Amino acid sequence: MELRELVGAAGVDGRRLRHVLTLLCDGRWWTLGDLVRETATSRRTIEELLRAVELERNGERFRIPLAHTPEYQDLLAMAPGPEDPVGHLVPHYRTVLERLEALIAKAPRGRHTLDHVAATPDTVLRRALLLGARFWLPGSRLLCVGDHDLTSLAVRMVHPEVEVTVVDIDDRILAYLDEQDLGVRTRWADLRLGLPGSVREHDLAITDPPYTPEGIGLFVARGLEGLKADGRVLLAYGASERTPALALKVQNALSSLNLSYEAIYPDFNRYFGAEAIGSAADLYILRPTTKTGPAVAARLESVGTAIYTQGPQSVEAETGHQAIELGDLEPDLLVGEWPKALPQPRVKLGTWLAKPYLGKQGAVAIAVPAGLEAALPRLVLAAQSAHVRLYLPEPLHSRGPLEALAPLCEIDVRGAVVDVTRSTPDDPAGRIAHRILSRGHGKMANAWREALIAESAGALTKNEARALIRHAAPWADDLTPLEAPLHRLTTLPAAIDASLP
Template structure:
């Protein structure tokens, strides 16, 4: 006898609660099944229960077994004992939204005007789209309907949702519809992350923002975390595949977890649509539902300003496919340098020469080249490391060097700061796009310069031709740093460690440096807790925090140097 069957014999209602809690997306139709049984005036045939719930006979029979002695089996059908029916009505409760999921699946579904007004204000206030990142804003009606449909279909209270990219602001729509949901947004756009974090904080919503270029991986804090993953990816097969892989990596329940994907193609491009669907099917995903024309956009006229909503259910083969997945393509977008048709030519020889001249590498110095395209066959003893390795896990111990050269020519905006944090070299020269968002106005962005001050002094950028700029940085002399800056330096030098651990150890080391005696781990933890940092700061890695959260962390770390 199984544990669940044994529990059903002794306490059926407790067994039902346990079964519902562990049923993931099936919880909504199972609760519907309970309501049908609890409200029925006569026994119901099994076929009717299957039909009304929309669940397979096997799933219905498995659930009925959990009801144990509370279920009466008669020749005419199945019924709950009259004395327990009221308790089951309470147990089933009501759906998260009174709107039916099938009704919400239609693009012209009627929505609460007040909620729609709030969503429209958020969409209007959001940062403008970035064409190079394939940003096409969804309408406020679409985003709100998407959140309502998710709430009606999956009962989100107490659940975790991962938004793999969120320029459409689905996280904020969920905040309006279901405040109890816990959401994590992973995006490469710092402006978007700042906006979402500010709006969520103002409303007390549980929305965590993490910065990442998904081509280089999903932050560990988001990996294996979610019950449901949602994404509206670039509509190239490469972009679709990559965002699906990251969404799947974020699921913690490999049996009940779901991946919800927006994807569309023009009616005159069925071959393109087939390529996108094949990209998903190569991950062995079952299409549990395809809601045609669900999403509407301000733009994307090539797809009729619309896309379908795919509900993807992983199979056992999905997880094997993820393990075998090849490294992602760099060119995944439809616009800009990183588009499929974008520039793939190597860095011009004269620009490579300019990088090496700016580095001015002495004969005895060891050199590290980050990324490809800057090789100098005349330079002996040069070590190479992949850019994605530096961004995701740092520089391998055997690749430490005095001078570093970084090819960040494809940086969408977030690489530069994180590469500078990850490298522990005396001098660095980085090749970046001339229009890099952190170089506006001919100098490094003040927020970035302030964050890096305990580590580097950064020169003004200079043109390198062919649409590139060179940025040079020199390691700051640690002897000139104040105690606050020395503490910050220790934290910033370990960007791939969990913030709570790195901060604690930095406090202990500082106390020893200043001759203040030994600070225990518990004392260091208490000093950190006294500042009441947000859990999302402590649980994440520094490298995964949006710049705004990095600045907030730096302020708290600095204050902790003065704590008794």
């Protein structure tokens, strides 16, 4: 298509194309990715424009030859775009931005099965600045519902008076956040299965979830679950200018939660990647209403596991329950999705993790769907029974995260079946770890204190035991084994050793 015809056909949305042309004519060399991110225009749209102009190239970079730029002057967008609400503050935080650049460069690489796409350091800083520009933050509490972008670190650097908690399914991210020692509280959670019980009554929540209606609806609902009644949810969501129907589906998912839209900042977030949506996303500020609570409860009653755009838990993936044979096990309880013909009582995975199941069961069979491998140690920790068998969709080639449960149980991996049998170590540190891990839903510090006193034959007082624990593991006060990031469980034996008088 000829250039003027292409720009004319875009109508009022032609400003995007004019912006791209303006950059191509400014004398600088551009890569396709830089153009996408700078203009917040989808890769496909920019590629159409590039086919309609003559370019000169320098490796992977290109521009319109300076001698030809006068031919395009009548098509350029000379007026500036919408003003960034906090862009004028960024120069005052140059040191913070440089530190964020280094932290983001060293952070664990994104996992495509979790729809990870990294926001730019500038975006992460501006999120923190916008929070301070719009809300009174001293004494406030912020919940990051997933934090691959490290927004929590930016907030703690810019607003150290804010208490920040991160919930995330990726144990690598939680360990990295703790390594920075900036006072961020970390909690493990698969939001499809529930929000940690200690994560409540926050003033603000921020999330950059999977960009599907299912993902947006779930992450925002969990953020609302962790808020006070008058809190706010900040949501990053972007869609291509070519797919308004998809944006409508997502906004319908938000509307079903009965939220008020206080603000939408267009193209506020920029990313390294996500070129199909212009490497950009809007920032929504959402406020709950009196009708939000019941809507959230209804939404969370129908949570599915397929919420991502890629991988075994994508919304496009083949769903349906795996065929499971119990083999020689005669369980007293079934956890997860099982054939209806089986006679045993059953409970949903989310219910199993949320609270101790009534009574100790002789044997428990747990069906683990594809994509929930990170939940394996937590599914075991939720049990009160002596024998748990996990049925996986694929063979488990290593014990991996289950190694952290060594003080609690013996683990036998047989392909896609894992048998877990309770056992008690015979050394003091092992016995203490066993007691802590046996109470998956209880606070680690409480069980730890009781175990220390018991091991000392009553020589320690409660206050003395508490002091030893706080010195060895200050993170354990209000943390339960089920909520604990994997690195906390893995290093628990060493921390217990340090706490022994």
